Amino acid sequence: MAATKAPSNEQVYKVPLKVLVDRSENKVVFAEASKDFVDVLLSFLALPLGTIARLVAKESNIPPVKLGSLSSLYESVSNLEEEHLWTPTCKEMLLHPRSSMESYYQHLKLNIDDTDPTNYFLCENLDCSRKPSGSLLSIFNNQRCSCGKLMNRIVSPENNTLENGFVKETATFIICDDLSVLPNILVTSLNLLQKLGIKDMDAIEEQTVDISKREVVDLLKLSMISKSPLTDFIFEKKPRVDDFNPINESWFERGEESSDEGRRIVVRALVRKSNKKIMFTGAEEDFADFLFSFLTLPLGGVLHMLEGNSSLGCIDKLHKSISELSPDRYLRSQRLKEELANPKCATQFTISGQILPIGEVSLPVYYCNTFFDGVRHTFALSTSTRTPYYDYDKNVRLEILDGKSSIGDFWIGKGFAKGPSTFMVTDDLVVTPMSSISAVSYLNRSQVPLSDLEERVISVGVKEGLAILKASLTSTSALSNALQQFTKINELENLSTISIL
Numbered sequence: 307m308a309a310t311k312a313p314s315n316e317q318v319y320k321v322p323l324k325v326l327v328d329r330s331e332n333k334v335v336f337a338e339a340s341k342d343f344v345d346v347l348l349s350f351l352a353l354p355l356g357t358i359a360r361l362v363a364k365e366s367n368i369p370p371v372k373l374g375s376l377s378s379l380y381e382s383v384s385n386l387e388e389e390h391l392w393t394p395t396c397k398e399m400l401l402h403p404r405s406s407m408e409s410y411y412q413h414l415k416l417n418i419d420d421t422d423p424t425n426y427f428l429c430e431n432l433d434c435s436r437k438p439s440g441s442l443l444s445i446f447n448n449q450r451c452s453c454g455k456l457m458n459r460i461v462s463p464e465n466n467t468l469e470n471g472f473v474k475e476t477a478t479f480i481i482c483d484d485l486s487v488l489p490n491i492l493v494t495s496l497n498l499l500q501k502l503g504i505k506d507m508d509a510i511e512e513q514t515v516d517i518s519k520r521e522v523v524d525l526l527k528l529s530m531i532s533k534s535p536l537t538d539f540i541f542e543k544k545p546r547v548d549d550f551n552p553i554n555e556s557w558f559e560r561g562e563e564s565s566d567e568g569r570r571i572v573v574r575a576l577v578r579k580s581n582k583k584i585m586f587t588g589a590e591e592d593f594a595d596f597l598f599s600f601l602t603l604p605l606g607g608v609l610h611m612l613e614g615n616s617s618l619g620c621i622d623k624l625h626k627s628i629s630e631l632s633p634d635r636y637l638r639s640q641r642l643k644e645e646l647a648n649p650k651c652a653t654q655f656t657i658s659g660q661i662l663p664i665g666e667v668s669l670p671v672y673y674c675n676t677f678f679d680g681v682r683h684t685f686a687l688s689t690s691t692r693t694p695y696y697d698y699d700k701n702v703r704l705e706i707l708d709g710k711s712s713i714g715d716f717w718i719g720k721g722f723a724k725g726p727s728t729f730m731v732t733d734d735l736v737v738t739p740m741s742s743i744s745a746v747s748y749l750n751r752s753q754v755p756l757s758d759l760e761e762r763v764i765s766v767g768v769k770e771g772l773a774i775l776k777a778s779l780t781s782t783s784a785l786s787n788a789l790q791q792f793t794k795i796n797e798l799e800n801l802s803t804i805s806i807l
């Protein structure tokens with residue numbers, strides 16, 4: 307008897323995507339899509355970079371993809387011992403960063419973000435949530451309350467509504483090969499045909515492909531590395547990985563001078579004189595934190611900061627589409643359009659003293675409403691107080707416990723990396739606790755003669771910070787590519803003392 311393939315126990319949800327292809331050139335002309343597909347495409351912009359690094363490292367129909375230095379940064383965080391971070395929650399926050407827009411895409415049928423949605427927790431000790439003041443609320447499970455017990459009593463906020471995606475229910479769209487999303491009107495499609503210079507209309511064929519989550523992951527990968535993701539996807543072409551687009555100095559000069567004020571981080575880089583490559587830097591926890599924070603930045607917010615010049619596949623095109631879609635007919639509201647074009651970090655996911663111009667969404671003030679029905683207490687989370695019915699009904703204003711804080715502080719405003727300490731950061735943003743022995747071994751492995759090394763002191767402000775962020779997306783020499791133009795030479799007189807670290 308022939309063995310039959312076991313049916314998958316999970317019902318795979320599929321969305322049909324109609325694609326117009328040019329058979330003579332093996333190219334996609336455009337695709338026609340409705341809400342299900344466009345919502346998930348737009349959700350890419352709301353994903354934090356750490357989530358993207360995690361998703362593209364998975365198998366799908368195409369092999370795992372590495373993104374510049376972002377993937378090695380992500381891996382170094384997953385290899386980092388928890389003792390180098392303020393709390394065990396910190397590591398979880400960096401490896402599974404939340405999106406400030408999770409409520410928009412969490413229940414989409416093609417949602418690929420497997421991060422757990424935000425839940426709310428009170429202390430397991432009932433008395434803690436009935437104190438007149440100073441009661442804590444946590445948005446991560448199993449943090450420590452100020453009383454020392456675990457915060458693991460789940461409470462649901464009232465009126466916690468999930469939004470239905472980003473675009474209007476009945477709207478339909480044209481998706482270009484480069485993932486530009488355009489309104490589905492005849493003149494747009496005719497313009498595209500003209501622009502592509504299609505001569506042989508007989509070679510144009512219609513094709514329908516089923517899109518499940520697996521194919522969405524394919525498209526996420528391709529959107530990061532290819533200039534023609536739909537063609538590569540349909541014709542299973544190997545994407546041509548475009549060369550790194552070097553930092554264009556004039557791009558930074560366009561910024562106002564005032565943007566260079568503000569906090570700066572000092573790092574010491576060990577540079578090869580012969581090729582100006584940064585071997586590694588020694589830096590304090592603030593620089594490690596700055597790099598860790600990349601994982602929590604939403605892609606759309608990053609593209610906004612880089613003014614649409616990310617050089618990352620064709621994702622700039624998808625981002626630019628938002629500005630051209632009208633909230634009257636296509637996007638669900640003007641507010642949503644603005645949020646999606648420049649999403650902020652999720653609550654508690656920014657670091658204090660962040661040098662990049664990115665904000666964080668804040669939580670409303672929550673109250674714990676306690677009711678006693680004569681037998682037991684019931685707790686409810688609400689954004690308003692209610693009139694107590696009995697003497698023992700209470701409304702307690704809750705303080706939010708920071709996931710990055712150690713025991714029981716509700717706001718201490720630290721970052722992720724525990725200090726004071728020194729970290730070693732390689733050119734591809736592998737962050738490890740500094741050890742002189744591993745630094746020397748690293749130099750040995752790289753076979754760089756000591757006479758070819760010099761130390762440079764680099765002061766990282768917003769311009770340099772943006773340059774590192776931009777380079778991290780596409781280059782495995784992120785520090786060298788970003789900082790070469792900014793470094794101040796501080797040649798060492800005697801390199802036999804590697805005490806500079």
Ligand SMILES: [Zn+2]
Pocket residue numbers: 429430431434451452453454455
């Ligand atoms: Zn407690």
